Amino acid sequence: MQENTHTMNITVNGVNYEKEVPVRKLLSDFLREDLGLTGTHVGCEHGVCGACTLFVNGEAIRSCLMFAIQADGADVTTIEGLERNGELHPMQESFSECHGLQCGFCTPGMMMAAIDFLKHNPNPTEQEVKEGMSGNICRCTGYKGIVDSVLKAAPLISKLETKSKVF
Amino acid sequence: MKPSSFEMYTPNNIEDALSLLDKHGDEAKIITGGQSLVPTINMRLATPKSLIDLNRIDGLRYIKKEDNKILIGGVTRHHDLETSSLIKEHCPLLGLAAGCIGHLAIRYRGTIGGSLAHADPAATLPVALLTLDGKVKTTSVNGVREFDAEEFFYGIFTTAMEENEILTEVEIPIVPKEAGYSFSTLTRIHGDFPLLAVGVLMEVEEEKIVKARLTVGGINPLTERIVDVEEMLIGKKPSDELFYEAAQSSKDFMEPESDISASAEYRLHMVGVYVEEALKNAWQNIGKVGN
Ligand SMILES: Cc1cc2nc3c(=O)[nH]c(=O)nc-3n(C[C@H](O)[C@H](O)[C@H](O)COP(=O)(O)OP(=O)(O)OC[C@H]3O[C@@H](n4cnc5c(N)ncnc54)[C@H](O)[C@@H]3O)c2cc1C
Numbered sequence: 530m531q532e533n534t535h536t537m538n539i540t541v542n543g544v545n546y547e548k549e550v551p552v553r554k555l556l557s558d559f560l561r562e563d564l565g566l567t568g569t570h571v572g573c574e575h576g577v578c579g580a581c582t583l584f585v586n587g588e589a590i591r592s593c594l595m596f597a598i599q600a601d602g603a604d605v606t607t608i609e610g611l612e613r614n615g616e617l618h619p620m621q622e623s624f625s626e627c628h629g630l631q632c633g634f635c636t637p638g639m640m641m642a643a644i645d646f647l648k649h650n651p652n653p654t655e656q657e658v659k660e661g662m663s664g665n666i667c668r669c670t671g672y673k674g675i676v677d678s679v680l681k682a683a684p685l686i687s688k689l690e691t692k693s694k695v696f
Numbered sequence: 697m698k699p700s701s702f703e704m705y706t707p708n709n710i711e712d713a714l715s716l717l718d719k720h721g722d723e724a725k726i727i728t729g730g731q732s733l734v735p736t737i738n739m740r741l742a743t744p745k746s747l748i749d750l751n752r753i754d755g756l757r758y759i760k761k762e763d764n765k766i767l768i769g770g771v772t773r774h775h776d777l778e779t780s781s782l783i784k785e786h787c788p789l790l791g792l793a794a795g796c797i798g799h800l801a802i803r804y805r806g807t808i809g810g811s812l813a814h815a816d817p818a819a820t821l822p823v824a825l826l827t828l829d830g831k832v833k834t835t836s837v838n839g840v841r842e843f844d845a846e847e848f849f850y851g852i853f854t855t856a857m858e859e860n861e862i863l864t865e866v867e868i869p870i871v872p873k874e875a876g877y878s879f880s881t882l883t884r885i886h887g888d889f890p891l892l893a894v895g896v897l898m899e900v901e902e903e904k905i906v907k908a909r910l911t912v913g914g915i916n917p918l919t920e921r922i923v924d925v926e927e928m929l930i931g932k933k934p935s936d937e938l939f940y941e942a943a944q945s946s947k948d949f950m951e952p953e954s955d956i957s958a959s960a961e962y963r964l965h966m967v968g969v970y971v972e973e974a975l976k977n978a979w980q981n982i983g984k985v986g987n
């Protein structure tokens with residue numbers, strides 16, 4: 530059967546792409562398979578685990594619950610877009626320092642959700658971090674390192690100059 | 697790819713969306729937030745031939761005040777509801793109900809129209825709509841229909857809507873300043889679908905309850921107000937004893953089932969606990985709407 534496709538235009542981590550994409554392809558699969566950006570991980574594919582979380586037009590959403598062609602014209606940032614000029618984003622630094630990851634499967638989604646959470650609550654308490662991050666599941670760390678990482682990153686991100694903030 | 701093949705239409709205006717929907721009939725599905733529909737498509741529980749995406753239509757995402765009503769467009773996001781100052785001022789219960797839906801990533805995309813049309817028995821917005829005496833407006837090529845909250849929900853995933861209709865607007869009457877309200881959910885994990893959601897609206901005059909609305913969601917297949925318990929409250933003086941009795945009576949209208957998340961006994965017990973708390977909270981915050 531001929532696959533039904535649409536042509537779309539999308540900006541990912543500052544690079545513009547024009548692509549012909551199967552209509553039924555999820556945004557997560559498009560980024561991984563068509564653009565080779567395998568930093569976005571796919572766990573449950575029904576919105577529950579958070580592994581596929583990334584930014585579409587400045588909001589951290591589940592890329593497994595959006596069809597790629599729905600992102601036609603959108604500005605997308607994936608985990609690959611956090612690093613700037615060879616320097617890690619403070620969230621990445623903090624995860625590295627506080628043992629915020631073990632196997633790393635949940636980590637890209639965790640960091641995207643954490644950056645978005647801090648946008649709404651730049652100076653959170655530990656309990657607020659736990660609640661704010663509850664949409665992302667980790668099978669390894671027991672969450673302690675993740676909560677520590679987010680708490681450590683918070684003041685560092687607040688101090689960033691606006692232009693070097695991701696959002 | 698997980699989903700089966702389909703065609704996607706992205707109309708720019710409501711007229712085009714309505715005629716597409718009419719033309720494709722039951723082979724087509726509306727998609728707005730996708731937060732309930734896409735999981736079912738990914739699991740191939742749903743295999744629509746066509747999807748009609750309403751996200752590119754201007755003018756379906758708004759929250760505005762008109763006379764004594766708040767009007768909300770069908771494609772307004774849960775996150776819009778939880779952060780709206782109009783809602784905070786005039787019907788804060790709705791903002792609370794939206795704010796406890798899943799997680800922020802879900803609330804950015806999920807819409808009020810999608811949640812109400814989907815009619816999940818554990819969803820929170822139907823509890824708010826019923827408690828606040830809201831109305832739902834649907835539009836098709838044949839015109840506009842309007843439903844009271846009570847007429848809209850039929851049961852698990854079923855509503856009064858026809859296949860060619862779009863949920864275009866929700867209307868919430870402004871809650872008077874002298875009313876008290878409460879909205880609470882019982883969840884096993886922060887952000888999970890609730891085991892139980894309770895909404896209360898109460899008005900007291902000269903030390904007597906003159907208006908009471910009580911809705912319990914998450915237990916029965918159909919989320920409904922418990923009218924018998926509301927009637928039991930009206931005309932009485934608010935007191936801890938009255939609220940305890942009302943909460944215990946609420947249990948008579950519940951038919952909980954046991955599953956992996958909780959036993960029927962636990963659910964029933966918690967209906968008593970939560971309704972009592974909700975009635976007390978509503979009474980205590982009387983006069984605090986908008987503050
Ligand atoms: C991880 C997760 C956790 C969640 N937790 C909760 C929770 O705690 N509480 C809760 O209430 N919900 C929860 N939800 C569901 C969420 O609220 C959905 O956003 C909502 O149920 C559906 O809205 P939507 O806009 O995403 O609709 P969609 O998924 O796009 O559509 C759902 C259904 O409604 C129809 N539809 C959509 N919009 C319209 C319209 N305007 N007119 C007519 N028909 C329409 C579609 O055809 C489809 O059948 C959760 C979802 C996820 C993924």
Ligand code: FES
Nearest residue numbers: 572573574579593
């Ligand atoms: S893969 Fe998207 S939420 Fe699990």
Ligand code: FES
Nearest residue numbers: 631632667668669
């Ligand atoms: S580090 Fe392995 S799942 Fe989180």
